[in-house]
Amino acid sequence: MPTKNTKLRIGILAIHGDVAEHAAILRKLKFEPVEVRTAQDFENLDGLILPGGESTTIGKLMEIYGLKNELIRFATTPRKNPITGNYQLPTIFGTCAGLILLAKFGLLDAKIERNAYGRQLDSFETQLKIPTVSSKEISVAFIRAPKILSVGKSVEVLAKFEGVPIFVREKNIFAASFHPETLGETKIHEFIFTRKITA
């Protein structure tokens, strides 16, 4: 029987990218990070992260190994939450390249432009105020970041920067242009996974 102490298993798509940085944040929040490289790795996951990396590379390799279809199946199939016992869609969070892939695979109704924030010279850190996430400032990094050009009606914009959406949600799918994990920031992951999965 799962207890209050049951660790939720959050997968991190581990084709390449900043997998270890996401894993470190999940461990701080008492989740169990699980590297996902094959279709079998999707078994028994309570949530999933698509990390930062090169979206063209990750997308291609996902198709070669059938992981694109597996991700779509995973994202759209309700599963039992081991803590609440309820059936619900698994929570998925994409950062940067992950945002691009979620939109590309039709899991997030948004139009994205790759590298629209510029080259590495234009990469930046900033502090965000997102009251629905935390009363404190949130540190994030935009690294060769993609821009959300527009979102569909069913997409909720959770945060904007300079008037442009940067953090969005469509049902169980969360996505951000930025990286909280690069700066060791836990609040975004906590908001997404702790509240949405254990509530």
Added chain:
Amino acid sequence: MEKKTATPRLKKGLAEMLKGGVIMDVVNPAQAVIAEKAGAVAVMALERVPSDIRKDGGVARMSDPKMIRGIQKAVTIPVMAKVRIGHFVEAQILEALAVDYIDESEVLTPADEQFHVDKSKFQVPFVCGATNLGEAARRIAEGAAMIRTKGEAGTGNVVEAVRHIRTINAEIAALQKMSPAAVKKYATEIRTPLALVEEIRKLGRLPVVNFAAGGVATPADAALLMQLGCDGVFVGSGIFKSKNPAKMARAIVLATMNFRDAKILAQVSEGLGEAMKGLEISTLTTKLAGRGW
């Protein structure tokens, strides 16, 4: 809200996004497109791959900016380019081109026998080669945001890259067993700030991403270096000097992703045609790894 650019964390951050991936040397836009299609996470733009530099001899310098721009236009993945050791003006030029990473590389002919580039002064992040922990630590102290083994570039012989990563691993393991007094002495010996040495000791690894480079010629070579603990792989001459570059490039990408899965490694190693012709290290007249200190 305030935007901060070119912080050490951002410089290191881009390399973190490349982990588990393959960075390929390319000499023109067409090769860059092949590399991107095969699944490279970045390309290194240079005029001649190391094996040709070795063959042609003479002074090897930064590439023509026109050629670098052509490659930047051809692909959407990050573009890196090389400067000579210590040649900070070549680095200024590459920064003006807005390349995503600068490689201060022993593959080119060194420009300064005393000083490496002061990398902390630049907005663009740097990657530097290392053959041991002291060298890696000195480069990080100078501002390098990513390290790679030197290996012996342009040989298709992986033995030097293996030596370098094994040396770094062994030196970190030894550091972790040292008494506080010995750590202090070691920091002085390797001419590195104590705080950085303490950080390496605490982490049990370099505080920046560490790729393999130099002599990688097959998918098995890439997987070997990944199993030895490298975070990713640079492939220079190994791809475009092989019989079938597109196929070899894809195979090395798949091997790097699945470096622990021998079945997949066997599949991707099949029917690749001839790998680049390798060179025995003892027969070399110029050893590139000895450049820099």
